[in-house]
Amino acid sequence: MTWSRLIRSELRKLTTTAMPLAFLAVLALLAVVNGIAVAFGTDMDGSKTFISTAEDQQSLMAFAANAFMGAGLFGAVAAAREYGHHTVVPTYLAVPRRHRAVLAQYAAVAVGGAVLSVIGAALTMGAVAAALPSTEYGFLVSSGGVVRVLAAATFAGACGAVFGAGIGGLIRNTGGALATAVLILIVAPPLLVQLATDTASWIPSTLANVVSGVATDTGTFAAIAVLVAWAAVPAAIGLLAVERRDVV
Amino acid sequence: MSATSLSVFDVTAADRSRRIPSPVLEFDRVTKRYGRTTVVDDLSFTVQPGRVTGFLGPNGSGKSTTIKILLGLAGADKGRATIGGRYYQEFKDPTGTVGVILEPNAFHPGRSGRNHLRIVADAAGIAPSRVDDMLDDVGLSGSAADRRVGAYSLGMRQRLSLAAALLGDPPVLVLDEPANGLDPQGIHTLRDLLRARAAGGDTVLVSSHILAEMELLADDLVVIDKGRLIASGPMAELQQVANVVRTPDPATLQRALESSGGMVQRADDETLIVRGLSLDDIGDQAFDHQVRVHELSPKVGSLEELFLSWTAGSPSNEEGYEKAKVLS
Numbered sequence: 001m002t003w004s005r006l007i008r009s010e011l012r013k014l015t016t017t018a019m020p021l022a023f024l025a026v027l028a029l030l031a032v033v034n035g036i037a038v039a040f041g042t043d044m045d046g047s048k049t050f051i052s053t054a055e056d057q058q059s060l061m062a063f064a065a066n067a068f069m070g071a072g073l074f075g076a077v078a079a080a081r082e083y084g085h086h087t088v089v090p091t092y093l094a095v096p097r098r099h100r101a102v103l104a105q106y107a108a109v110a111v112g113g114a115v116l117s118v119i120g121a122a123l124t125m126g127a128v129a130a131a132l133p134s135t136e137y138g139f140l141v142s143s144g145g146v147v148r149v150l151a152a153a154t155f156a157g158a159c160g161a162v163f164g165a166g167i168g169g170l171i172r173n174t175g176g177a178l179a180t181a182v183l184i185l186i187v188a189p190p191l192l193v194q195l196a197t198d199t200a201s202w203i204p205s206t207l208a209n210v211v212s213g214v215a216t217d218t219g220t221f222a223a224i225a226v227l228v229a230w231a232a233v234p235a236a237i238g239l240l241a242v243e244r245r246d247v248v
Numbered sequence: 249m250s251a252t253s254l255s256v257f258d259v260t261a262a263d264r265s266r267r268i269p270s271p272v273l274e275f276d277r278v279t280k281r282y283g284r285t286t287v288v289d290d291l292s293f294t295v296q297p298g299r300v301t302g303f304l305g306p307n308g309s310g311k312s313t314t315i316k317i318l319l320g321l322a323g324a325d326k327g328r329a330t331i332g333g334r335y336y337q338e339f340k341d342p343t344g345t346v347g348v349i350l351e352p353n354a355f356h357p358g359r360s361g362r363n364h365l366r367i368v369a370d371a372a373g374i375a376p377s378r379v380d381d382m383l384d385d386v387g388l389s390g391s392a393a394d395r396r397v398g399a400y401s402l403g404m405r406q407r408l409s410l411a412a413a414l415l416g417d418p419p420v421l422v423l424d425e426p427a428n429g430l431d432p433q434g435i436h437t438l439r440d441l442l443r444a445r446a447a448g449g450d451t452v453l454v455s456s457h458i459l460a461e462m463e464l465l466a467d468d469l470v471v472i473d474k475g476r477l478i479a480s481g482p483m484a485e486l487q488q489v490a491n492v493v494r495t496p497d498p499a500t501l502q503r504a505l506e507s508s509g510g511m512v513q514r515a516d517d518e519t520l521i522v523r524g525l526s527l528d529d530i531g532d533q534a535f536d537h538q539v540r541v542h543e544l545s546p547k548v549g550s551l552e553e554l555f556l557s558w559t560a561g562s563p564s565n566e567e568g569y570e571k572a573k574v575l576s
Contacts, residue, residue: 002373013356085353086353090367093343095342096336246321
């Protein structure tokens with residue numbers, strides 16, 4: 001009962017501002033870009049081989065890597081803005097055992113990240129499917145492939161949101177949390193891969209592609225486990241920081 | 249806040265008697281440091297139920313930090329701050345125990361007032377119907393409740409804060425600057441509310457910079473400066489800074505009172521201001537020296553005058569320091 005009302009409170013925080021709508025608008029834009037790419041884009045040789053097989057189309061529609069990144073930003077904003085607007089104060093007054101509030105927030109952003117991500121994946125699929133009739137290729141991805149892409153996006157979105165919320169709780173400043181999330185998810189991985197090539201298999205985008213069934217760098221279960229770890233480590237650090245620090 | 253709302257806020261003694269007695273707030277040698285700066289320094293005082301206690305101090309004197317320590321938002325380096333002997337974190341129903349106004353703008357500007365209260369109600373396990381009741385009580389019902397908080401005036405935000413504080417109908421109120429931004433009607437209603445709560449046995453701690461308002465509201469005062477306790481006690485006692493004696497023979501009485509350890513100041517040809525001696529002591533001295541007395545009464549200082557003298561020299565109160573020097 002306690003947990004359900006705490007999570008309901010955190011979900012209400014997410015759904016009572018314009019933030020989800022802003023993310024939905026970005027997802028819609030991404031889907032439109034994908035549709036345009038399918039309708040008008042070509043390979044270097046002028047052909048459309050990038051959509052010629054089921055694997056190619058599934059790879060194009062695989063949304064999990066974007067989901068982890070986008071939901072990471074979503075989680076970071078959701079957690080950090082609580083400090084910026086001081087809305088953590090009424091929360092921690094109502095729930096003075098802060099770990100409960102933080103865990104409820106993680107659960108809520110995971111739901112939010114998952115929902116946004118599955119919507120993003122569905123919009124992308126819809127845009128691609130809508131654009132394919134304008135080409136010589138039909139929709140080739142199997143129903144199993146569609147389910148896997150959607151499931152992978154949902155899972156990666158949940159993990160990414162928790163990752164971001166951990167960063168947000170740790171940094172406590174929306175701009176700083178966003179910058180840190182971007183640094184970790186976008187800027188650092190290529191640099192890391194250049195330093196140690198083997199790490200390419202373990203960065204979130206690769207892992208998300210493995211879960212989506214469009215990459216084989218690791219096993220699926222290993223990819224799932226490591227994606228969970230990517231979320232759990234910053235979440236745990238953020239939780240410890242929130243427990244120990246004063247609310248100022 | 250409309251005048252009619254007061255009947256809903258009003259808490260009768262019968263209402264309160266159905267509940268457990270309101271707890272005492274106890275601050276026992278509380279010390280808080282940030283780096284090398286001591287923000288709260290060995291601070292001890294109690295806040296009794298059934299009374300409104302004013303919490304005064306210049307900006308940066310440590311009031312908010314002290315309140316945050318009580319509410320578990322900041323940790324004390326030494327000492328204890330408890331509510332009925334228990335730490336805030338130990339309460340199973342904190343929102344139903346302590347109502348708090350702390351941060352003046354603890355709202356997401358894009359969220360409606362109603363949704364802000366719903367979020368607090370959800371987290372605290374309070375029935376959603378209570379949200380609408382409280383919005384009605386603070387005069388934010390109807391379209392105002394569904395407007396974004398970012399479009400609220402300061403007074404409306406303060407009403408929303410008050411609604412959140414009262415959501416759990418708590419027996420303890422800890423309010424930091426609750427009158428900030430309220431119009432005169434709102435201040436009047438707030439004062440009546442807090443007095444009614446205290447009369448019903450609740451424990452009420454109010455910090456404010458509006459000294460005239462505090463003078464009308466508080467039964468007890470706690471004054472801190474630079475994190476240290478400067479003065480505490482019943483308002484009436486603290487305001488009694490001196491005694492006034494009017495006599496046709498001030499010279500004789502002045503000598504007698506000074507020889508008894510009193511500090512005596514001649515106000516005019518017939519009037520003496522006496523510090524350091526009680527009314528009984530002064531009366532006895534006059535009787536012993538056969539000096540006729542036409543008036544013997546306590547001199548009551550204004551809270552503003554007292555506050556400025558208590559906090560004179562505080563870095564945040566240089567203007568007050570200058571005024572206090574003039575007054576003294």
